[in-house]
Amino acid sequence: MPPRTNGHVRVGGITEDLEDIHLNGTNGRKRMPSKRKLSSPMMPAFMVSAPAKVILFGEHAVVHGKAAIAASISLRSYLLVTALSKSKRTVSLRFPDINLSHTWNLDDLPWGAFSHPSRKKRYYDLVTELDPELIDAIEPHLENVSERAPEDIRRVHRNSASCFLYLLLSLGHQQLPGCLYTLRSTIPIGAGLGSSASIAVCLAAALLKQIHTLSGPHEDQPPDEARLNIERINRWAFVGEMCIHGNPSGVDNTVSTQGKAVVFQRTDYSKPPRVEPLWNFPELPLLLVNTKQAKSTMAEVAKVAALKREHPEITESILAAIDTVSKSAAELIGHEDFDSEELASLEKVGKLMTINHGLLVALGVSHPRLDRIRELVDHEGIGWTKLTGAGGGGCAITLLKPGVSHERLKSLEKILDDEGYEKFEATLGCDGIGVLEPAVIRNGIEDDQGGEEIDQEKFLNADGIEGVEELVGVHGQDGPREAWKFWRVED
Numbered sequence: 001m002p003p004r005t006n007g008h009v010r011v012g013g014i015t016e017d018l019e020d021i022h023l024n025g026t027n028g029r030k031r032m033p034s035k036r037k038l039s040s041p042m043m044p045a046f047m048v049s050a051p052a053k054v055i056l057f058g059e060h061a062v063v064h065g066k067a068a069i070a071a072s073i074s075l076r077s078y079l080l081v082t083a084l085s086k087s088k089r090t091v092s093l094r095f096p097d098i099n100l101s102h103t104w105n106l107d108d109l110p111w112g113a114f115s116h117p118s119r120k121k122r123y124y125d126l127v128t129e130l131d132p133e134l135i136d137a138i139e140p141h142l143e144n145v146s147e148r149a150p151e152d153i154r155r156v157h158r159n160s161a162s163c164f165l166y167l168l169l170s171l172g173h174q175q176l177p178g179c180l181y182t183l184r185s186t187i188p189i190g191a192g193l194g195s196s197a198s199i200a201v202c203l204a205a206a207l208l209k210q211i212h213t214l215s216g217p218h219e220d221q222p223p224d225e226a227r228l229n230i231e232r233i234n235r236w237a238f239v240g241e242m243c244i245h246g247n248p249s250g251v252d253n254t255v256s257t258q259g260k261a262v263v264f265q266r267t268d269y270s271k272p273p274r275v276e277p278l279w280n281f282p283e284l285p286l287l288l289v290n291t292k293q294a295k296s297t298m299a300e301v302a303k304v305a306a307l308k309r310e311h312p313e314i315t316e317s318i319l320a321a322i323d324t325v326s327k328s329a330a331e332l333i334g335h336e337d338f339d340s341e342e343l344a345s346l347e348k349v350g351k352l353m354t355i356n357h358g359l360l361v362a363l364g365v366s367h368p369r370l371d372r373i374r375e376l377v378d379h380e381g382i383g384w385t386k387l388t389g390a391g392g393g394g395c396a397i398t399l400l401k402p403g404v405s406h407e408r409l410k411s412l413e414k415i416l417d418d419e420g421y422e423k424f425e426a427t428l429g430c431d432g433i434g435v436l437e438p439a440v441i442r443n444g445i446e447d448d449q450g451g452e453e454i455d456q457e458k459f460l461n462a463d464g465i466e467g468v469e470e471l472v473g474v475h476g477q478d479g480p481r482e483a484w485k486f487w488r489v490e491d
C-alpha cells in the first residue's frame, strides 16, 4: 500500500511543549452549539490513575461467556493531562515506559469520519465492537508512529496509540485544546496484570473528563451518581481494550475502573456484563511471581479460539469446568464461614486454584516457566499456584498456607531469584479509577504553601517506579493521599 500523507508532526523536546502552558486562563474560542460545556484550553493540569488486577479464577473462559473472579491490586498507571496554549493545535503522547513519543496535528485527524451521523457514538453509548471504517480512518495516522522502530516494538506503540486515537476521536471534537498526555505505570507490561486495561481506563477517564461528561468524584456524591460515572468510564475503557487486544472480555477494565474485587460474566456481548462486586473480599495471602517471559494477550486468546474451532466439544467442556470452578470459588469466598487465616478455608480455595491451573494447561495457555513456579511451590509444600491473566508467560499467583515459616519462603524466593523470576508485593482489593485535580500534591509541604504542582517534566523525571509512587502515588508514605479522589459506589 502506498504511504499516505497525514501531516504528523514529531516533536523532540518536552520543555518546548510546556513553555506556554497557561493555567486558569480564558480562551475566547467560538462555542459549538452543544448543551455540554466544551473544554477550556487553559484547564489546569490534572491526573487520573487506575490499578492493575489479578484474575483469581476464570481467565480465558470469561472471554467465552463464563464467570471470572478478579481483584484490583496496588500497582497502578498514572496519566498526567496538560493543556497547551490556544495556538498549539497538537496532541502528544509521552509514554516513556514503552518509549513512545508521538505528536499529531489536531486538525489533520479524521474528525469527519468519527462525527458522521451514521457512525457517531455518544459518550453514554454502549459500544461493543470497533467500527472497521473508523479503524481504517485512523490507520494512516498510525503509519508513522515509531516508524523506525523494530516491528514488534512498533506493534506495541501502535496498539497504545490506536487506543488513544480511537477514544479521542470518538469522545472528543476538533475544537479541543492541544494537549499532552503523559503516562507512567508501575505495572509490568504484558505480564498478565492488566496493564493494557489500566491505560485504557486512564485514557477513557481523562477524555470523558475533558469533555465534561463526568461529575465528581467528591465525598458526598450519592452512590448511584458515582456508579453512573464508573459505568461511563468502564464502557469506553472497554473500547480502548478492544483497540489493544482485539477481543477482550471486559473483566480487566471493569475491575480496574471499579476497584476492589468482582465476579464478572458477559454472556451476551451486545449487553452490559453481569458484575457482582465483592466489597468484603478477604485479604488473601498471595505471592505474585513474574516469569518475565513476554506474552501477548491477543495471541493467547486467539490460541483458545483456534482450539475451540478445532475441538469444539472438548474445549467447551474445559471452559464449562472452569466456570464451575469460578462459581464454586465465589461461593466459598463469599460464605460467612470463610476465614482467610484458617488452613481449612484456604485449602478449599487453593485446591480450586490448582484445578483451574490444570484446565488452563489443557487449553494450551501455560508456559514451562509458569509450571516451574507451580512445581517449586508444590515441592516446598507452601501453597497453591495458578497462572493469572492470559498465560503464555506473564505472572503466576500462589495462595500461601498460613504459618509458612520465613525460612521456607526465603528459600523459595532464593530459587526464584536465581532462576530469573521476579517477586511482587501487592495489596489486593484497591481503589479503582482516581482523579487528582488539579495536579497538585502535598508532599510534606505545609498546607498554606498549597502543595507541589506536578508538571510533565517533574513527572517524567521521577526516578523509576519508586519515584513515581513517591511523587504522585495514591498512597504516600503516611497512608492514602487525600488529594486523590475516588468514586465511591458502595451503598
Ligand SMILES: Nc1ncnc2c1ncn2[C@@H]1O[C@H](COP(=O)(O)OP(=O)(O)O)[C@@H](O)[C@H]1O
Pocket: 077, 095, 097, 098, 155, 156, 157, 159, 160, 183, 184, 185, 188, 189, 190, 191, 192, 193, 194, 195, 196, 197, 199, 244, 245, 295, 296, 297, 298, 389, 390
Ligand atoms: N505503561 C504503558 N505505557 C504504554 N502502553 C502500555 C503500558 N502498559 C501497557 N500498555 C499497552 O498494553 C499492551 C499490553 O497489553 P497486554 O498484552 O494485554 O498485557 P497485560 O497483561 O499487561 O494487560 C502493550 O502492548 C501496550 O500497547
Ligand SMILES: C[C@@](O)(CCOP(=O)(O)O)CC(=O)O
Pocket: 055, 058, 059, 060, 061, 062, 063, 191, 192, 193, 194, 195, 196, 247, 248, 249, 250, 251, 252, 297, 301, 388, 389, 390, 391, 394
Ligand atoms: C485471557 C483474559 O481472560 C485475561 C487477560 O488478562 P491480561 O491481558 O493478560 O492481563 C482475556 C480477557 O478477559 O479479556
